[in-house]
Amino acid sequence: MHQVVFDPTKVMDIDFTKRTEYLEGLDAIKAAHKVLKEIPFTPSRPDKGYNNRTLYVNVGTLEVQEKPVTQQMKDVFIGGRGFGLWHLWNAVKPTTRWDDPENEIIISPGPVAGITQYAGTGKSLVVSLSPQTDIPIDSNVGGYFGPLLKFSGFDALELQGKSDRDIILFIDGQKGLIRIEEAPLDPIDSHVLAEVLTHMYAENEADRVNISVVCTGAAAEHSLIGMLNFSWYDHRRGCIRLKQAGRGGIGTVFRNKRIRALVCRGPQVKGDLNHVADFETIAKTGVKYHKEIRENDPHQCMMRRNGTAHIVEIMDAYDLLPTHNFQYGSHPDVPKISSSYWQQRCTQKTVDGCWYGCSMACAKGADGVMLKTGPYKGHMVTVDGPEYENAAGLGSNCGVFDPDYLLELNFYCDTYGICTITYGTLTAFVMECYQRGILNQERTGGLEMIWGNAEADLEMMHQMARGEGFGIIAGQGVKKMKAIFIKNGWGDPQLINDIGMENKGLEYSQYMCKESLAQQGGYALTNKGPQHDEAWLIFMDMVNKQIPTFEDKAEALYYFPLFRTWFGLNGFCKLPWNDVVPSDNSKQPEAHKIPEHVQNYVDLFTATTGIKIDKDELIMQSARVYNFQRIFNIRMGKGLRKDDHAPFRALGPVTTEEYLSRQERYDKQIVDEMGLDPATMSLEEKMAAHRTWRQGRYEKLTDAVYQRRGWTPNGVPTLARLKELGLDAFPEVVEVVKQHL
Amino acid sequence: MRQLRINLNKCDAGRKTCHHECEASCAEKVFKLSDPAMAALHIREMADGSGQAVLCDQCGDCIVVCPAEALKRNKLGVVMIDKKLCVGCYMCIGFCDKEIFERNPAWLEPYKCTSCGICVKACPHAALEIVEVPEPPTRII
Ligand code: SF4
Ligand code: SF4
Ligand code: SF4
Ligand code: SF4
Numbered sequence: 001m002h003q004v005v006f007d008p009t010k011v012m013d014i015d016f017t018k019r020t021e022y023l024e025g026l027d028a029i030k031a032a033h034k035v036l037k038e039i040p041f042t043p044s045r046p047d048k049g050y051n052n053r054t055l056y057v058n059v060g061t062l063e064v065q066e067k068p069v070t071q072q073m074k075d076v077f078i079g080g081r082g083f084g085l086w087h088l089w090n091a092v093k094p095t096t097r098w099d100d101p102e103n104e105i106i107i108s109p110g111p112v113a114g115i116t117q118y119a120g121t122g123k124s125l126v127v128s129l130s131p132q133t134d135i136p137i138d139s140n141v142g143g144y145f146g147p148l149l150k151f152s153g154f155d156a157l158e159l160q161g162k163s164d165r166d167i168i169l170f171i172d173g174q175k176g177l178i179r180i181e182e183a184p185l186d187p188i189d190s191h192v193l194a195e196v197l198t199h200m201y202a203e204n205e206a207d208r209v210n211i212s213v214v215c216t217g218a219a220a221e222h223s224l225i226g227m228l229n230f231s232w233y234d235h236r237r238g239c240i241r242l243k244q245a246g247r248g249g250i251g252t253v254f255r256n257k258r259i260r261a262l263v264c265r266g267p268q269v270k271g272d273l274n275h276v277a278d279f280e281t282i283a284k285t286g287v288k289y290h291k292e293i294r295e296n297d298p299h300q301c302m303m304r305r306n307g308t309a310h311i312v313e314i315m316d317a318y319d320l321l322p323t324h325n326f327q328y329g330s331h332p333d334v335p336k337i338s339s340s341y342w343q344q345r346c347t348q349k350t351v352d353g354c355w356y357g358c359s360m361a362c363a364k365g366a367d368g369v370m371l372k373t374g375p376y377k378g379h380m381v382t383v384d385g386p387e388y389e390n391a392a393g394l395g396s397n398c399g400v401f402d403p404d405y406l407l408e409l410n411f412y413c414d415t416y417g418i419c420t421i422t423y424g425t426l427t428a429f430v431m432e433c434y435q436r437g438i439l440n441q442e443r444t445g446g447l448e449m450i451w452g453n454a455e456a457d458l459e460m461m462h463q464m465a466r467g468e469g470f471g472i473i474a475g476q477g478v479k480k481m482k483a484i485f486i487k488n489g490w491g492d493p494q495l496i497n498d499i500g501m502e503n504k505g506l507e508y509s510q511y512m513c514k515e516s517l518a519q520q521g522g523y524a525l526t527n528k529g530p531q532h533d534e535a536w537l538i539f540m541d542m543v544n545k546q547i548p549t550f551e552d553k554a555e556a557l558y559y560f561p562l563f564r565t566w567f568g569l570n571g572f573c574k575l576p577w578n579d580v581v582p583s584d585n586s587k588q589p590e591a592h593k594i595p596e597h598v599q600n601y602v603d604l605f606t607a608t609t610g611i612k613i614d615k616d617e618l619i620m621q622s623a624r625v626y627n628f629q630r631i632f633n634i635r636m637g638k639g640l641r642k643d644d645h646a647p648f649r650a651l652g653p654v655t656t657e658e659y660l661s662r663q664e665r666y667d668k669q670i671v672d673e674m675g676l677d678p679a680t681m682s683l684e685e686k687m688a689a690h691r692t693w694r695q696g697r698y699e700k701l702t703d704a705v706y707q708r709r710g711w712t713p714n715g716v717p718t719l720a721r722l723k724e725l726g727l728d729a730f731p732e733v734v735e736v737v738k739q740h741l
Numbered sequence: 742m743r744q745l746r747i748n749l750n751k752c753d754a755g756r757k758t759c760h761h762e763c764e765a766s767c768a769e770k771v772f773k774l775s776d777p778a779m780a781a782l783h784i785r786e787m788a789d790g791s792g793q794a795v796l797c798d799q800c801g802d803c804i805v806v807c808p809a810e811a812l813k814r815n816k817l818g819v820v821m822i823d824k825k826l827c828v829g830c831y832m833c834i835g836f837c838d839k840e841i842f843e844r845n846p847a848w849l850e851p852y853k854c855t856s857c858g859i860c861v862k863a864c865p866h867a868a869l870e871i872v873e874v875p876e877p878p879t880r881i882i
Contacts, residue, residue, distance in 0.1 A: 209809075271828055
């Protein structure tokens with residue numbers, strides 16, 4: 001594999017402290033704030049990772065309540081995503097939809113979150129009923145909010161109800177105040193709003209690092225794909241930075257509740273605020289890991305230089321980079337948007353962790369970006385990223401290979417509050433529909449959505465933010481667009497369904513999985529829909545070739561979704577687990593699990609909570625929450641086998657062009673796998689044979705995975721599995737399952 | 742900037758004619774500790790009898806990685822830690838390739854050499870010196 005060499009002399013000379021400022025109207029905005037409710041609370045610090053209370057706020061009735069964290073909650077749900085799902089379960093009914101007042105947004109960091117000694121320990125998990133999928137969505141996000149919330153005294157924040165005016169919830173962990181303010185004049189887009197609020201709520205310059213803002217943007221109001229930005233103050237740059245809880249439309253729920261922003265002001269961070277059970281172990285594990293990054297990162301992934309964009313060229317080289325709506329896996333223009341470019345474009349002389357102590361520091365930023373379109377045209381901004389998903393989703397998947405436009409698309413997605421992954425996939429779908437005549441200029445209201453037309457792409461996004469034109473339709477997401485296009489009779493329904501890359505209503509993230517059976521399952525056999533948070537197996541399967549057999553793949557689809565769920569229970573980032581590995585990793589048994597790092601996590605959990613676990617109990621902790629989430633889906637009317645089907649584009653070649661682009665590989669499979677002779681078959685016959693074989697293979701995988709997970713052939717966790725996990729202690733959970741056995 | 746240097750030809754790493762007064766004096770006078778292992782420099786005798794010194798050269802790499810801007814050069818160019826700002830992440834420790842940014846389990850904040858020169862005075866063989874050298878350019882770490 002080609003290893004990009006970092007050359008410091010090639011990094012662009014850009015002043016990373018300069019950008020457009022938005023503080024002019026601050027005084028007027030502040031003066032317009034009206035306090036609707038203010039109540040005191042007693043700030044506390046966690047003990048062994050837990051404060052043992054959560055904060056409930058109803059933004060409609062203005063009820064504010066502290067709730068105890070029970071021992072059962074900690075035993076079964078651990079924290080983070082587990083707490084979020086448990087609160088949500090108790091808040092909603094099977095008939096609840098995303099825009100009902102009882103739907104909640106829960107933010108919880110997890111017990112380990114907030115330690116500063118290990119990389120990737122500042123995550124918040126956000127859970128809500130998704131407007132796209134109607135089932136729980138969970139998102140893992142950086143930024144300082146979760147840890148600061150915890151160091152103010154709460155293990156989770158539960159938001160319920162709907163306000164009739166725009167409000168800001170301010171949690172002051174220094175003074176012990178919770179305040180709900182009406183915010184009539186506040187700007188909406190995140191890069192402006194987070195800056196304004198950080199300055200408004202910080203008492204002085206040094207206090208800005210103690211502020212984190214959660215907010216979204218204009219497009220979240222007019223689409224179903226809104227996301228939440230979580231901020232932190234980057235003192236070196238002198239600006240706010242944003243990380244995204246992207247998937248599933250939580251930003252849309254946020255604006256539907258008319259929450260403008262959440263602001264947490266935490267205490268000044270020190271290394272011991274999480275008050276862990278065994279600091280020495282955490283310190284030693286952290287230092288060992290930091291050294292590993294120093295020694296290995298420069299010749300492994302170069303995360304500190306490239307962030308996650310380092311895999312753009314690897315995916316391209318292995319024919320896995322989604323190109324033109326997941327039709328192809330590579331493109332000759334990829335070098336323009338690969339890491340060798342981004343490492344020159346991103347600022348290198350600064351610190352890029354999204355929480356203290358992250359030595360992996362993948363949160364790269366491109367400074368000095370001059371915007372060419374939209375409401376901020378002519379402004380100079382800092383763009384967070386671009387991460388791999390953005391380069392692939394907004395870039396190759398839509399045929400956009402101009403890095404400046406890519407940065408602009410990335411910027412506007414972020415500030416408008418929409419998920420870059422979702423936007424990339426839905427735009428790729430729109431473009432393919434346009435190229436195939438399912439859409440045309442009349443249907444798009446004049447947008448010429450051909451491959452690579454970044455200007456039309458940006459205009460569609462600006463429309464989404466303004467709530468206008470075709471942007472409104474696109475903002476409904478792929479699933480609803482498919483239904484609209486089919487209903488309007490704009491194209492062949494089968495083709496539209498085959499090429500619309502969604503499952504359960506959620507858009508696929510940016511890996512071309514046609515040739516990776518493991519990743520096909522990794523995407524569609526998931527709880528929340530196709531994303532790479534749960535089972536990113538494509539690299540293992542196709543690049544490292546660590547799971548060659550069918551059984552290996554089924555086992556991987558048991559183990560990794562559980563293993564990775566655990567990060568979300570505790571407030572960890574996934575990247576430090578396998579984006580750097582110990583030098584001797586390949587010599588270890590089960591190298592693909594990175595055994596030394598698994599042990600680090602076991603040690604960090606035990607050292608934080610004082611509860612002794614091993615690597616098997618780690619998986620059991622996840623399995624409880626994972627199966628609970630599956631049952632939650634079933635309770636909401638999904639979560640069965642019918643919901644785990646994949647669009648055919650995810651499984652194999654839909655069109656003749658796709659077949660011909662890989663004819664040799666596909667013909668060989670006809671011989672080797674199907675025992676047929678391609679020489680005697682027409683192209684149509686060969687494609688039909690592939691469809692049957694590939695769908696059959698996927699069904700067989702589904703059977704094997706369900707069995708390994710302890711589920712029925714319909715995808716329902718069995719009573720025996722519930723008993724094994726202790727979930728039989730919850731009669732209402734058992735009740736849901738019983739109806740499907 | 743002030744930098745601590747050693748002449749290993751003069752230093753008696755093997756303790757035949759000194760008691761590593763450098764380490765003892767640093768631990769005692771700088772950090773108020775009786776354990777010389779807690780000094781901000783280490784002198785070791787290698788298997789072949791030669792000496793090895795682990796010293797901070799004030800390279801500034803740790804400044805670059807500190808997420809809290811708790812490390813800065815003072816007027817003399819010496820890299821100093823501001824304990825009020827330090828968040829105890831220990832990235833400075835992990836990224837010091839001389840392995841001389843260290844921690845004392847009893848303290849939250851790590852410690853490093855301040856080029857104060859106390860060890861220089863304590864050395865009976867005048868093996869150590871404080872020299873004035875130009876600040877190296879900031880590296881991308
Ligand atoms: S530097 Fe001086 S005091 Fe220290 S070990 Fe060497 S000779 Fe002894
Ligand atoms: S402690 Fe290490 S990284 Fe920091 S200045 Fe000294 S030698 Fe350099
Ligand atoms: S431990 Fe303190 S001085 Fe060292 S890098 Fe972290 S914050 Fe900076
Ligand atoms: S110069 Fe001062 S701080 Fe540095 S090793 Fe010598 S005595 Fe210790």
